[in-house]
Amino acid sequence: MTAIYDRVALIGLGLIASSMSHAMRRHGLAHEITGTARSAETRKIAGEIGLCDRVTATAAEAVEGADLVVLAVPVGAMGAVAEEIGPHLKPGATVTDVGSVKRAVIEAVAPHIPEGVHLVPGHPLAGTEHSGPRAGFAELFENRWCLLVPPEGTDRDAVERLALLWQSMGSNVDLMDADHHDLVLAVTSHTPHLIAYTMVGVADDLRRVTDSEVVKYSAAGFRDFTRIAASDPTMWRDVFLTNKDATLEILGRFTEELFALQRAIRTGNGDLLHEYFTRTRGIRRGIIEAGQDTAAPDFGRVQRKADG
Numbered sequence: 001m002t003a004i005y006d007r008v009a010l011i012g013l014g015l016i017a018s019s020m021s022h023a024m025r026r027h028g029l030a031h032e033i034t035g036t037a038r039s040a041e042t043r044k045i046a047g048e049i050g051l052c053d054r055v056t057a058t059a060a061e062a063v064e065g066a067d068l069v070v071l072a073v074p075v076g077a078m079g080a081v082a083e084e085i086g087p088h089l090k091p092g093a094t095v096t097d098v099g100s101v102k103r104a105v106i107e108a109v110a111p112h113i114p115e116g117v118h119l120v121p122g123h124p125l126a127g128t129e130h131s132g133p134r135a136g137f138a139e140l141f142e143n144r145w146c147l148l149v150p151p152e153g154t155d156r157d158a159v160e161r162l163a164l165l166w167q168s169m170g171s172n173v174d175l176m177d178a179d180h181h182d183l184v185l186a187v188t189s190h191t192p193h194l195i196a197y198t199m200v201g202v203a204d205d206l207r208r209v210t211d212s213e214v215v216k217y218s219a220a221g222f223r224d225f226t227r228i229a230a231s232d233p234t235m236w237r238d239v240f241l242t243n244k245d246a247t248l249e250i251l252g253r254f255t256e257e258l259f260a261l262q263r264a265i266r267t268g269n270g271d272l273l274h275e276y277f278t279r280t281r282g283i284r285r286g287i288i289e290a291g292q293d294t295a296a297p298d299f300g301r302v303q304r305k306a307d308g
Contacts, residue, residue: 001028004165005067010035011059011081012072013046014232015127016098018136020070021051023169026138036062037133038073046133060088068162071097071109076238079108086112094118094158100185100235102149102178104242110151118158121149123181124171125189129230142170143291149178186246190239191254194247196228197236 008030010017017035024030035052036059037043047055056062063069063085071078078097089095095113099105102121113119126144128135146166150159163173176184203222240247264272 001168003029003031004161004168005030007032007034007066008068008070009033009062009066010052010070010072011037011062011085013037013042013051013055013133014072014131015135015140016124017070017072018046018051018133019126019138019140020072020098020136020169022136022138023141024165027168029165029168030068034062034066038077042133049134051133051136059085063088063090063093065090067093068165069093069095071095071099071105074232074234074238075099075101075104075108075242076234078105079112082109082112086114089114089117091116092118094120094162096120096122096148096162098122098124100189100239101243102147102181106149106151106178118155119151120154120159120162121151121178122162122166123147123149123185124166126171127231129227131232139170141166144171146171146173147176147181148173149176149181151178182243183246183249186243186250190243190247191250193228193231193236194240194251195254196225199225200229 008020008024010021010033013035014037021033021035024033032054033052034054034056035046036056037046043055043057046052054062059081067090069085069089071081073081078099082095085095091114095109095117096119097105097109099121100123102123105121106119109121110119124141124144124146126140126146128140148159148163148166159175166173199222261273261276263269264276
């Protein structure tokens with residue numbers, strides 16, 4: 001396949017950026033990949049495993065001459081990174097990100113993007129509970145969605161070029177408005193993560209259930225909660241602080257539904273419970289039919305060992 005970008009700079013070298021590097025290399029989508037990370041240890045590991053063609057000490061160095069710059073840092077850090085790299089961006093370059101919140105990213109990054117550089121925020125809906133430069137693998141984005149959220153007036157060619165990159169890495173691509181994106185993700189990702197953290201916390205607080213029993217007798221439902229709750233705490237802290245309004249709106253709806261189910265259980269309303277579970281079961285079937293999961297007992301998840 002013909003390269004889509006001559007030089008790609010990855011700012012942050014965790015799961016998503018490292019998977020992008022593997023995927024771009026596998027499909028020949030970039031002639032050169034540079035990268036950097038705030039942690040010296042992360043940069044050292046990235047150099048040792050050959051994750052990038054060049055690993056630089058600073059973000060400013062990494063973006064020199066880059067046609068595409070990918071901000072793969074926690075949402076709360078993106079404004080500072082954008083301020084650092086702004087003066088060093090190549091005219092005509094595209095800056096994108098992989099954050100789970102989009103309105104806050106646009107507000108933090110856009111003021112630092114110089115005239116002639118294109119800002120096309122993005123969000124690949126893919127991930128595992130693992131993190132760090134060793135966690136990435138080229139197949140992460142295959143048959144997953146990547147949402148692009150270009151601000152009004154963004155150069156069409158820049159958007160189409162970035163869309164082609166994600167499609168070439170195996171993703172389905174859709175365009176979305178920033179505020180709608182944040183509401184959709186509050187439903188499909190942010191609130192479920194908060195509930196998972198809460199459920200695992202509740203289990204930890206039940207002192208009458210020993211730690212060994214929680215681990216030993218974990219059924220599939222609780223295991224899935226712990227898998228979700230193993231996600232990077234810095235990233236999720238920033239998600240909830242920057243997508244506060246949408247998350248609180250969905251949490252309010254969730255609380256109302258939970259109270260309704262509590263009443264049904266307390267009053268023995270089996271008909272309501274059965275109807276509710278039947279309706280929600282249909283949503284699960286829809287996800288499987290859309291190819292976003294499997295009906296396998298392990299939910300189609302393959303345990304991947306970190307490289308090295």
